[in-house]
Amino acid sequence: MTILRLGTRRSALATTQSGWVADRLRAAGHQVELVEITTHGDVSTAPLATIGGTGVFAAAIRQALLDGEVDLAVHSLKDLPVAPHPGLEIAAIPVREDVRDALVARDGLTLGELPADAVVGTGSPRRVAALNALGLGLRVQDLRGNVDTRLRRVAEGDLDAVILACAGLRRLGLQERITEAIDPLQMLPAPGQGALALEIRSDDDQARAAVIPLDDPDTRAAVTAERALLAGLGAGCSAPVGALAEIVEEMDGSLHVSLRGFVGAIDGSLDLRRSVTGPIERAEDLGHELARTLLEDGARAVIPRSEEPERPAGASRPGGPQNTSSSVHNDLEQNL
Numbered sequence: 001m002t003i004l005r006l007g008t009r010r011s012a013l014a015t016t017q018s019g020w021v022a023d024r025l026r027a028a029g030h031q032v033e034l035v036e037i038t039t040h041g042d043v044s045t046a047p048l049a050t051i052g053g054t055g056v057f058a059a060a061i062r063q064a065l066l067d068g069e070v071d072l073a074v075h076s077l078k079d080l081p082v083a084p085h086p087g088l089e090i091a092a093i094p095v096r097e098d099v100r101d102a103l104v105a106r107d108g109l110t111l112g113e114l115p116a117d118a119v120v121g122t123g124s125p126r127r128v129a130a131l132n133a134l135g136l137g138l139r140v141q142d143l144r145g146n147v148d149t150r151l152r153r154v155a156e157g158d159l160d161a162v163i164l165a166c167a168g169l170r171r172l173g174l175q176e177r178i179t180e181a182i183d184p185l186q187m188l189p190a191p192g193q194g195a196l197a198l199e200i201r202s203d204d205d206q207a208r209a210a211v212i213p214l215d216d217p218d219t220r221a222a223v224t225a226e227r228a229l230l231a232g233l234g235a236g237c238s239a240p241v242g243a244l245a246e247i248v249e250e251m252d253g254s255l256h257v258s259l260r261g262f263v264g265a266i267d268g269s270l271d272l273r274r275s276v277t278g279p280i281e282r283a284e285d286l287g288h289e290l291a292r293t294l295l296e297d298g299a300r301a302v303i304p305r306s307e308e309p310e311r312p313a314g315a316s317r318p319g320g321p322q323n324t325s326s327s328v329h330n331d332l333e334q335n336l
């Protein structure tokens with residue numbers, strides 16, 4: 001039997017997520033070997049933008065996949081650019097963790113209990129826009145670093161609260177630190193939040209056969225709609241965009257996707273929300289449709305355009321080091 005080599009970054013979140021996938025593959029009778037990959041983003045302290053932007057972590061693992069050093073990569077889907085990567089394929093999207101954003105505040109406080117002027121740390125433009133749109137008078141402070149670093153800022157008292165994804169905290173066993181799982185009505189999560197993407201080489205039938213049983217069709221449809229919304233907006237990496245698709249069963253037993261989208265302005269001056277519902281088979285179209293609605297209704301004014309126009313699906317990227325600066329991307333990927 002061949003051994004599946006699973007490439008993972010060293011961070012606590014990456015190794016936990018990869019370990020979760022490895023456990024499931026082993027339970028299905030596969031042999032899995034974890035291979036640690038150090039990415040430029042892990043060793044550099046330079047600002048993300050100067051070392052190639054938000055796709056820098058995924059890029060190194062993808063290169064290892066293409067070079068045949070590993071056979072499988074586990075990504076947080078929300079950190080993956082929406083453009084397909086030539087030669088690679090997302091072969092499975094397992095069932096999603098909690099999609100919500102988490103408030104981790106001092107003294108067990110919720111958003112509504114934080115005093116005006118409380119200082120909340122987050123590096124995500126989407127979270128900043130949503131927080132400011134709430135009109136609670138909170139002060140937002142830019143925050144970087146891995147989960148532990150961010151939690152420590154609250155424990156040590158220099159921030160009143162931070163916002164993180166529930167999914168990451170739960171996977172790390174840190175769910176008791178969450179003081180409020182924020183209602184998506186107040187803050188729509190990042191497209192793909194809480195979902196993992198299992199990526200393989202497109203010509204690797206063995207790896208595909210191994211991971212396909214981990215695919216969850218409902219999660220796949222939901223994140224397809226959310227990522228199509230992001231792609232349709234043609235936004236650059238700093239766009240404050242939220243999206244959440246839920247699969248609902250209609251009276252006649254058919255499955256529908258209910259997709260909500262948010263586009264905000266960093267200063268809270270725009271809080272644009274629209275939604276769309278349709279058959280699950282139309283998940284991708286629904287995302288594009290909702291993008292058009294949001295653009296027509298005012299999103300165009302706040303979305304920084306990508307540097308390049310969107311490439312048609314299936315078109316190949318130019319060779320050389322991948323330039324991910326124009327990738328549609330939402331939550332700035334951090335050193336997790």
Ligand SMILES: NCc1[nH]cc(CCC(=O)O)c1CC(=O)O
Pocket residue numbers: 076077078079163164165166167168169192193194195331332333334336
């Ligand atoms: N942007 C970084 C990132 N990428 C994935 C997660 C957590 C897991 C997930 O959202 O799926 C996080 C941390 C966070 O947003 O708190």
